[in-house]
Amino acid sequence: MTRLRFTSPALPQIAVLPLAPRNSSPNPRLTSLFHWSERGAYGDAKYPGNCSGQLIKDLLLYFRPTSVFDPMTGSGTCRDVCDELDIPCTSKDIRFGFDACDEANDAGIGPFHFVWLHPPYWRQKVYSRDARDLSTAPTFTYFLYRYEKLIRNCVGVLAPGGKLAILMGDYSDRETGYLPLVFHTQRLCFQAGLRQRCTQIIRFQHGNSSSWKTYKSSFIPGLHDVVTIVERPC
Template sequence: MARYNDLDPEKWKEYDDINTDSLWIIDKRDNSGAHTGDYHGNFVPQIPHQLFTRYTKKGDWILDPFMGSGTSLIEAQRMGRNSIGIELQPEVARESYDRIQTEHRDDCSVKVIPGDSRTINMDRIMETIGINKLQFVIMHPPYWDIIKFSDNKNDLSNTESLEEFLDSFEEVIDNSTKYLEKNRYCACVIGDKYANSQVVPLGFHCMNKFIEKGFLLKAILVKNFGETKGKTNQQGIWRYRAITNDFYIFNIQRN
C-alpha cells in the first residue's frame, strides 16, 4: 500500500490524537497564533490538521480553492506542507496572506492567489510555482446562500438556485483537481441547509458531483462542534424549536 503520510505504522498505538472514527467531536476551535475566528464562515483548524496528518507528508503541495481567512494554509504551514490558496475577494486574500505570514517558515512555501477558482488559470499557476502535481485538495465552499460573503456575482454564495450552485461547484472541481496526483485525496468540508421545512443535503449533492467525476468515496465524516455562536447559551430555546417544528438540532454538544 502506498504511504501518503509521515506516520509510522509500527507506532499506531501511540497516535491517540488522530481521529479514525467517522464522528469528530471538537470541543473548541483552535484560536492560537494566526488562527482567528473573526472571518464569518471560517472553519475549524482541527479539521485540516487531521486531514493533512492522514493524507499528506512534509513537503507535499496542498490546494485550497476556497481559501477565505487562510485556515488551511496556516495549518499546512505549521505542519511543513506547501500550500496554494485561491480567494475570490482580493481584499480578503491580502488580509489572509498577512495573517499567514505572521507564522512564516523558511522550509515551506505559501502561495495566495486572488481569483475565481472556477476559471483561474491553473496551468499558469503550476508553471509559475514550478510543480507538476498537487498531493491534496481541500475544499470548504460556501454552504450555498446560508452566508453571503460578498456582492460578487461569481461568489457561490450568491447563486440563485441549488442547480446553479452545484453547476458552479462542479466547475471548481474540474479546475482545481486537474493536477491532483493519481490516487491522492480530496476533501470537501460542507454543511447542509434547512429551509422551507426541509433539509437541503448540500453535502450529499456535492459528494455526488465528485463521484460523477470518477472520484472514489472513502469516507463521510460528521463533525460535532460544541462552540457554536448561534446556539451559545440557548440550548433551551433550540430544544423547544426542534420539538415544535419537527426537526433535529444540527451539530450541538452539551458538555
C-alpha cells in the same frame, strides 16, 4: 394522559464516544467523529464559516501530502496549519480575485497532492456581492452547476492518487427547503471520476451562533457537517 419527559440540553453535554480500534494509523486520534471543541490558533475564529484548524491538521498528519491547495481559503486556516507543518500551500479566494469555479484560473498551478475545499453552504452565509461567489448563486440549480465546475477544477489540479477533502453541511433554506448538500458533494465527486478514499468524517459543530438562539418553529437541529475524502485514481 401520559406526561412525556425530556431532558433539555440547554448547556453543552458530555457524550460517550465509541472506542476506536487500535491500528497502524500515523494519527490515531483521527476517527470518523471529529468532536474536539478547540479549533486552534489558525485562521480567524471570527471569519464567517471558519473551520477548525485541528481538523485540517489531523487530516494532513494522516495523509502526509507534500503539497496542498486551498482554493477557498477564507481566513487562511488551512494555510496557517500548513505553515506550522512546513507543507507548501497555495491559498486562494474570491476575496483576492481568484474564482475557483473558473477553470482558466487553474492553468499552470498544481499538481497538488492534497486539496482542502471548504465552500459556502450555498447561501447559508453570504460572503460578498461578487456574482462569481458561490454563496451569491441566485438559484440552487445554479449553485450546483457552479459547484460541479469547482469540483472538476479541483480534479484538474490533483496529482494522480491525490486526495480531495471537502467540508460541507446540509442546510435548510427558507425558500427552497432542506438541501442535502453532503449527498450532492458525493454525487458530483463520483460523476467527476473520483473515488471515496475512506469514511466520511462527521465534524461536531461547536460554537455555532444559532446554538444559543430560541426558535418558535419545530425542527431537528443539525449539529454537524461532513468531510468527504475522495481520491483521483492513479
